Amino acid sequence: MSLRLIIAVIVGKLAIYFSRIAGNQGTDFPGQLARKIYPDILTALAGHIQNGIIIVTGTNGKTTTSNMIAEIFRENASTYVHNRAGANMLTGITTAFIKATSLSGQRTFDYALLETDEANVPLLLQEVEATMLIITNFFRDQLDRYGELDHTINLIKNAVQGSRLELILNADDPLQSDFASHTGLKCWFYGFGDTIYDELTSADSREGRYCVFCGHVLSYERYHYAQLGQYHCPNCANHNAALNFTGHSLKMDPGIHFTINDLGLQSTYQGFYNAYNILAAVSVGKRLGINDDVIQRAIFNYQPRAGRMEKFMIAGKPCLLVLVKNPTGLNQSLSMLLLDPAEKSLFFALNDNAADGRDISWIWDADVETVARPEARISKIICSGQRSGDIALRIKYAGYSTDDIRIESRLQEGIALAIAEEGGTAFILCTYTALFSCRQIMLKMQKQSGGIAQTESRQQQKGGGE
Amino acid sequence: MTEKFVIAHMYPDLMNLYGDRGNLLCLQKRIRGYGYDCEIRQLSLNDLIDFPNIDMIFMGGGSDREQGLVYNDLLTKVENLLQEIENGLPALCICGAYQLLGQYYKAVDGTMLKGLGFFDLYTEGRPGRLIGNILIESEIDGQKTSVVGFENHGGRTYLCDKKLKPFGTVVRGHGNNGEDYSEGLWYKNLIGTYLHGPLLPKNPRIADFFIKAMAARRGLPITNILDDTIENFAHQQVKNKILPNIT
Known part of the structure; x- marks a missing residue:
């Protein structure tokens, strides 16, 4: 028991406290400070995890997946350490441990649930002895145009070798198909059987096109979404791995209903990508031996967090807040609009701060053409944010009528316009740095109009969220 | 008959960085706005370029590996292509495609990639x-x-x-x-540039430069004027961002 460790924990806790008072989220700085005082602090604190350290990584869906796993733990009355979204580097993860532990740094927990970016996995594995690694999917986003994704995937494959990790992999993602043979680790696969939402051809998938073993173009029997689907390589034996956790009987109305093996699940979440998130989270729960009814309850009760499809009720009008950050995510959010048969309005705030990506050209890689489809029934589109002109232009060139495009760069005024539209739901889409402001604006509008968000009331009943 | x-x-599967699709969508929609039809023909490795029936060439950027493949393929077509460019074939080459037009590309690690030497x-x-929003001044007619855009390149040309x-x-x-x-680089009706975003x-004036060049080569008139309100707004918004103190 080192005095230096205790000092590092105390200093870290003080830093968390003071950053809070200063109005910051205090996610990275406390960990950074504590690591300066006691460089091995993360390893030391991770030593107090009793049952398992679980890492969640991948391009899209890791926050939702890890939040769902957390909900399963909560429902199971397990104790756990969980880093917040946006604090998924080593410093943020260290902060999460400092926050959770006691002053002496000795508190024990059942699990640690660590969400981290792909590139950070090797670093994290050097400091904690993880027991399970879950990969959601690998998508190229606009920042990755120089083969960095391939490089990162290789780094992960090399980093996990020789460890005692179990891997929980997405069998529908061809970029994960060589993990089992390459690492020699115990792998469990989740994936979907045929669904009524599958497409036999797809325009928007690029990443998985080539076989990871031989480089030949893959042949797809069906696509679930993007490059996720049933494929085989005509040149070698590569095809989807046999499933341990199979999603089937999927129905989205637009809430998600489906069955994993023989466990029926229901969620207020929408969109195929969220069905994948549920599938990944439930696979983890099942692997950890958590009871089916606990898992089922957790998924049923789980409500979206900020921007991951949070529902508001403003002046009697349902409003859905959705974070979009890359072409795949945007495609999914837009195809979700098609599942809602009512007339609707759309608000899109595009910012270009560092956290959004300074290069906004990714909007041209997404299938924005969806908004112009008659069955989307979008009566008006309000373009907002620092790059309102660019998103308006994208929507114009998607074939949507310019008469129904409004540019209102100010968020509050823009959201008000979307809500003032007649018809069903107002869909509020925004990039990362507009999310917080949009959410505050909508909470305020909701309060003024006397409605209460389903998420808020639910969280209050439970005595707080994260 | 329109x-x-x-x-x-060119090589959409290999050279497809930075929303290049936007450049093509833009040309296609504007050409239709001017009362003509427009086909985007995707050409990949080993496809022949049917020059007499092609009005414009568009090529984007790719990673080093992909650029190597493209280079080898283009070498087989090089003489025709150079001749067409001399004859005023409109062409837009962005990032990697622009670099390919030169003598060589020397990577950071010293690897030499030969260029087409046009x-x-x-x-x-x-x-x-070199990354960020960029504003340049150009001259048309x-x-x-x-001209506004976004650049992201390691190569210095x-x-x-x-x-x-x-x-x-x-x-x-x-x-x-x-x-x-x-x-x-601007040579006859060819523009090579690092600007994407897309460009x-x-x-729209650059887009129209290409369209007018295509039309002129066919002896076809461009008579109407398109409504560029949103285009100009978006252009000005980026300009204001780059030059915050000047309005």
Whole structure:
């Protein structure tokens, strides 16, 4: 028991406290400070995890997946350490441990649930002895145009070798198909059987096109979404791995209903990508031996967090807040609009701060053409944010009528316009740095109009969220 | 029968960075706005370029590995292509495709990638990418015009032949090399540039430069004027962002 460790924990806790008072989220700085005082602090604190350290990584869906796993733990009355979204580097993860532990740094927990970016996995594995690694999917986003994704995937494959990790992999993602043979680790696969939402051809998938073993173009029997689907390589034996956790009987109305093996699940979440998130989270729960009814309850009760499809009720009008950050995510959010048969309005705030990506050209890689489809029934589109002109232009060139495009760069005024539209739901889409402001604006509008968000009331009943 | 322009999209599967699709969508929609039809013909490795029936060439950027494949393929077509460019074939070459037009590309690690050698220019990769919004001043039909975009390149390009005309002069940003204020290359109806974002939707005058060149080569008139309210707004918004103190 080192005095230096205790000092590092105390200093870290003080830093968390003071950053809070200063109005910051205090996610990275406390960990950074504590690591300066006691460089091995993360390893030391991770030593107090009793049952398992679980890492969640991948391009899209890791926050939702890890939040769902957390909900399963909560429902199971397990104790756990969980880093917040946006604090998924080593410093943020260290902060999460400092926050959770006691002053002496000795508190024990059942699990640690660590969400981290792909590139950070090797670093994290050097400091904690993880027991399970879950990969959601690998998508190229606009920042990755120089083969960095391939490089990162290789780094992960090399980093996990020789460890005692179990891997929980997405069998529908061809970029994960060589993990089992390459690492020699115990792998469990989740994936979907045929669904009524599958497409036999797809325009928007690029990443998985080539076989990871031989480089030949893959042949797809069906696509679930993007490059996720049933494929085989005509040149070698590569095809989807046999499933341990199979999603089937999927129905989205637009809430998600489906069955994993023989466990029926229901969620207020929408969109195929969220069905994948549920599938990944439930696979983890099942692997950890958590009871089916606990898992089922957790998924049923789980409500979206900020921007991951949070529902508001403003002046009697349902409003859905959705974070979009890359072409795949945007495609999914837009195809979700098609599942809602009512007339609707759309608000899109595009910012270009560092956290959004300074290069906004990714909007041209997404299938924005969806908004112009008659069955989307979008009566008006309000373009907002620092790059309102660019998103308006994208929507114009998607074939949507310019008469129904409004540019209102100010968020509050823009959201008000979307809500003032007649018809069903107002869909509020925004990039990362507009999310917080949009959410505050909508909470305020909701309060003024006397409605209460389903998420808020639910969280209050439970005595707080994260 | 509506006249149809054919734009060859070269190597869409290999050279497809930075929303290049936006440039093609823009050309297609504007051509239709001018009352003609437009086909985007995707050409990949080993496909022949049917020059007599092609009105314009578009090629984007790719990673080093992909650029190597493209180079080898283009070598087989090189003489025809150069001749067509001399004859005024409109062409837009962005990032990697622009670099390919020169003598060579020398990567940071010293690897040499040969270029097609159409123009006396070369590119050297250096540590530290040149990234950000960029504003340049260009001249179309004797009229000065601002061009906005986004650049993201590790290569520094130098025009050796001083008679070569750059696409524009850098007002804010890096351009060819971050040193001499030149951006891109303009030769007859070919533009090579580092600007994406994509380039054409927010710079409708550049898009129209290509369309007018295509039409002129076919002896077809462009008579109507398109409503560019949103285009101009988006252009101005980026300009204001780059030059916050000037309105």
